[in-house]
Amino acid sequence: xxxxxxxxxxxxxxxxxxxxxxxxxxxxxxxxxxxxxxxxxxxxxxxxxxxxxxxxxxxxxxxxxxxxxxxxxxxxxxxxxxxxxxxxxxxxxxxxxxxxxxxxxxxxxxxxxxxxxxxxxxxxxxxxxxxxxxxxxxxxxxxxxxxxxxxxxxxxxxxxxxxxxxxxxxxxxxxxxxxxxxxxxxxxxxxxxxxxxxxxxxxxxxxxxxxxxxxxxxxxxxxxxxxxxxxxxxxxxxxxxxxxxxxxxxxxxxxxxxxxxxxxxxxxxxxxxxxxxxxxxxxxxxxxxxxxxxxxxxxxxxxxxxxxxxxxxxxxxxxxxxxxxxxxxxxxxxxxxx
Ligand code: UDP
Ligand code: MG
Numbered sequence: 001x002x003x004x005x006x007x008x009x010x011x012x013x014x015x016x017x018x019x020x021x022x023x024x025x026x027x028x029x030x031x032x033x034x035x036x037x038x039x040x041x042x043x044x045x046x047x048x049x050x051x052x053x054x055x056x057x058x059x060x061x062x063x064x065x066x067x068x069x070x071x072x073x074x075x076x077x078x079x080x081x082x083x084x085x086x087x088x089x090x091x092x093x094x095x096x097x098x099x100x101x102x103x104x105x106x107x108x109x110x111x112x113x114x115x116x117x118x119x120x121x122x123x124x125x126x127x128x129x130x131x132x133x134x135x136x137x138x139x140x141x142x143x144x145x146x147x148x149x150x151x152x153x154x155x156x157x158x159x160x161x162x163x164x165x166x167x168x169x170x171x172x173x174x175x176x177x178x179x180x181x182x183x184x185x186x187x188x189x190x191x192x193x194x195x196x197x198x199x200x201x202x203x204x205x206x207x208x209x210x211x212x213x214x215x216x217x218x219x220x221x222x223x224x225x226x227x228x229x230x231x232x233x234x235x236x237x238x239x240x241x242x243x244x245x246x247x248x249x250x251x252x253x254x255x256x257x258x259x260x261x262x263x264x265x266x267x268x269x270x271x272x273x274x275x276x277x278x279x280x281x282x283x284x285x286x287x288x289x290x291x292x293x294x295x296x297x298x299x300x301x302x303x304x305x306x307x308x309x310x311x312x313x314x315x316x317x318x319x320x321x322x323x324x325x326x327x328x329x330x331x332x333x334x335x336x337x338x
Contacts, residue, residue, distance in 0.1 A: 029110030
């Protein structure tokens with residue numbers, strides 16, 4: 001067990017304890033969320049080792065074990081035992097990708113922090129290009145996918161629609177076709193640590209904090225091994241979080257739907273009155289009533305649902321629970337080798 005309280009580490013505490021230890025801040029921190037990745041870890045380690053060896057910068061790697069049920073944690077611990085620059089923070093259960101990223105960024109000590117997937121879809125080599133941009137003075141360098149290999153047409157299509165929709169309705173400009181693979185300067189990391197909302201859409205939050213942002217382009221390879229840890233259910237939840245955490249636009253749909261329903265209602269009323277007075281006197285009410293009732297209730301149900309999403313989120317936020325619970329931490333505070 002770690003000495004640190006098992007709650008999301010407050011920013012100041014992390015920073016101070018580090019400086020008090022007199023440790024030298026590494027140039028680069030890599031943050032990798034890991035959820036059932038036993039098949040990729042050996043290859044991941046090979047690639048990281050080669051990459052960091054060639055890079056020749058002081059670096060640490062922060063693995064966040066997001067409640068893996070396979071041998072991932074064991075394997076990571078074996079790596080950490082050999083390399084003091086590999087840190088592990090292990091959750092008490094699966095908290096999800098976005099919170100895993102959060103925990104890693106909360107603990108990363110590097111001057112530049114890069115978040116990347118553990119399945120090698122975010123090639124470590126791209127980090128070199130990111131560092132170049134960072135040295136030019138950019139605070140955020142996000143990786144934009146040129147190509148998506150080995151992903152289903154469905155996933156590609158939904159991703160394309162989602163990012164464009166998001167840009168259209170969300171006030172902040174979230175780069176199209178960028179995932180969570182990005183470099184952040186320490187300034188941005190500290191800003192991000194101050195945002196403690198429960199429903200997190202990290203790429204949107206990074207766009208929101210501002211500073212100088214730019215992109216590097218890369219070919220996104222297929223997942224090295226195993227299956228996606230983002231089934232449709234998680235993708236939908238993620239999409240809803242993305243929209244609701246940055247915009248109340250969906251709530252405005254109520255106003256528009258209500259206005260439209262009002263006009264239709266007035267029109268229908270006038271028509272009904274006209275039929276009554278001048279018409280042939282047929283009792284044709286059934287159809288009209290059915291249409292009015294079903295249209296009206298559909299609109300109301302939709303809006304109740306949308307309201308519910310926001311009320312639910314408000315509820316989650318007011319509970320002020322810690323974002324994630326840590327069961328174990330390994331190697332934090334040890335200086336990296338180089
Ligand atoms: N991941 C995680 N917790 C989860 C789901 C995924 O930490 O609940 C990690 C996973 O191990 C990987 C990254 O998040 O390192 C991205 O997941 P994945 O590759 O499955 O998503 P995709 O690339 O298919 O969108
Ligand atoms: Mg992946």
